[in-house]
Amino acid sequence: MSIPSISAAFALDFAIRIAAIGFCISAAEQLAIRRVAFGAAGPFSEALARVYKRGIERHVLLRRAFPIALWTNLASGALLVLFGAYAPVAVPALLVGLSGQAVVRQRRVLASDGAEQMTTLVLFAALVGLVAPDHDVTVVFAVWFIAAQSTLAYTAAGLTKVFSPAWRSGQAMPLIMGSEAHGRAFASHVLNRSVWIGRAASWSVVAFECTFWVALVAAPPVTIAYLALGLAFHVACACVMGLNTFVWAFPAAYLCVLYAAQQLAA
């Protein structure tokens, strides 16, 4: 099987557009809950941010910026999805989006997750890579950075699970599926049918994450197989666990991983 060689420029363009889809969804979701969740009786109220000493009461600009930050996040994300990395609007949209994200996070102390962190890192890397006047080389750096961060994410998650008694014993997946927060009754039922099913499910996740670095150094078909497995994993997590933005945040980095693997192979 012949896999076409991809360029760093294409990998970064893909990463920005896919990450920006997740960025838009997240901004739109927060806009949908802003009156309740960001209101006085919500978990992201000004009073709660003050408990964490975020200093929002001292920064008038920050307070004024917050109501529009979710809208500017949505708009800048949409521009990035539509026009990608190399349109004149890309760098301003990345700047506005990342600044807006900082404003929102200053207020929303809680409820960040890995998808949000990965999206921020991808968009930040793109901004740093694209802002240089002659950015051919810095784009390559950005792509390598995203590939490395993606590999670190899976490997660190896998190794942390190896050292966790719940994951080592194979109990973790049945426990997660048995929870109201991220589980589903049917999935819990399946995993609890036999102790071996639970163990197999838990250890499959651990094995995939721990060995993700192989995608960087293996032959291209193996890399593709890992990335396809990763995509299937995130789609399954979205359907069963409700982790919808992970589907965009992590696969956004996949062409950067493929680019790095192709460069290492060459």
Next chain:
Amino acid sequence: MWESIVAAVFVAILTGSALNQLDWPRWEKTVAKYDPLMFLPYWGFFAPDPGFAGNHVVYRDRVADDWGAWVEVPIPPRTRLECIWNPGRFERKALLDLMNGFAKTKDSYQEVGAVQLSLAYLAMLTWVMAQPRADTTATARQFTVVMTEGHGSARELTVAVLSNEHPLD
């Protein structure tokens, strides 16, 4: 010139990200101080603690000498569309973060008898005290966090946090 700066930025962030994965209290304190927005990632993903509980916050108000009924702080339930559109995840995750923060610091605060001064407790209290009063003459409020395990009729409930009585303004 630009290439060197960009390379240095990426190497610094990658090094910081790698250090952030280690269970190193001194580093964690430094990051908490200088990176409150959590730009440097922690890639735990349901590890080491897989997180097996659902959480519900309920509160009740005291009117004169009687306690009223327990009322749940509204948190959106999960939906079938959540694989695409999941706005409720923010509020559910907020409660989960508060409970994780509470569990992490509970022992150290308990040693000095000051659980109610922990950041997670104060944040939870702020959230609960901001809920509307059913009776305007209520003078105090108490809350509890109920943890659930399992689904449907097999669901087991445990009281994870039971607050003291807090006066209402």
